[in-house]
Amino acid sequence: MYPKYLSLLESLSKMNRVVVAFSGGIDSTLLLYAAIESLGPSHVTAATLSSSIVPTIAAENCKHVFNRHFASKISLQKVEIDPFRWEKFTDNSVKRCYFCKKNMYLCLLETFCTSKKGTRLLDGTNSDDLKADRPGYKALLELGVATPLVQAGLEKQEIRTLASNFGLVNSDKPSNSCLATRIPTGTKLDREILHSVDLAEKFLFDLGVDGCRVRPSGTLTILEIREQDFEKLSDKSLRNIITSKFDSLGLKIPALSFKERKE
Incomplete structure (x- = not known):
């Protein structure tokens, strides 16, 4: 077994109950797979955020991946949000991702964790993500959202290799991002x-x-x-x-x- 994956399983096993922010991308897919393997399905919730900034392709892929690998074990909890209510998001400054991520994860925390003591919210950020400027990662740190893939030192290619070994259907799929990333910074959304x-x-x-x-x-x-x-x-x-x-x-x-x- 891959040492970093064993480290991931070990860190997850120390948690009581987790909520995985699931997008259908390869990172959150591997994280959800590992959480279920480590804690068992009764201790894992998968939550996805639905909004107008999520590409149709990504939303369809999220549903497909979940149904293929996880639907027989757990249900997918969908949370509707409207980022266009957040002025600091629509201003589209260099801190857009920070404001967006913070509001999204506050919503997930309030929905799934506030009233359930000992429940941790998990995000699929990987070690390679930290090599670039990631304003959204700062929001995760401020909110206390766990990033187990980072903790295990897992990089993107390693995640793809593991996913392929486990037979996950999206192991070679290109990554995706919200539609706001297509618009030049400073142009109002x-x-x-x-x-x-x-x-x-x-x-x-x-x-x-x-x-x-x-x-x-x-x-x-x-x-x-x-x-x-x-x-x-x-x-x-x-x-x-x-x-x-x-x-x-x-x-x-x-x-x-x-x-x-x-x-």
Whole structure:
């Protein structure tokens, strides 16, 4: 057994009851898998946040992954939130993620932990996440949210390897993030533009372009795609179809700008 995974199981075993913030991404999936293995299903709750900033693709994937691996053991608790009620979020400053994460996890804490003594809220942040600027991580620390993958020293590739060994269906899926990350910092967020971005990314996903990012930036829309999709989108007729669809969504662009998307 992988030593870091054993360390993860050991740290989880010291907790009485846990609530895993589950997004359907590979990190929270492995964390939920480990929590159930360590504590047993009766001591584990899976909670997912539903809102207009969650991409449709991510929401569908969350449901699929949960039903595939966990539905026979526990139920998925859905919590509805509306980030557009938070002015410090819609201002879209460099601290947007901090304000958003803090409000989201306060909601989870109040819903599942405040009245249940000894219940810990867990987040799937991994060790690699700490190598970049993560304002949201500061919020987790302030709220006392546990990050067992960090504690075990698990990095992204190690998590993918473990997930593959355990047969988890999303072991090789590209990561995702909230729709607000598509908008340049300082540009005020509104529902309409995020909805258009969501529809555009779902359109591309249905064309077989997985893991893309649609980033409106002034008069240009930057489309970030994985290297494996560059050849597909080199077809001029397909690009014209995409441009036409984007135009219908209000993403007014003279042309598409392609940029390789990194993990």
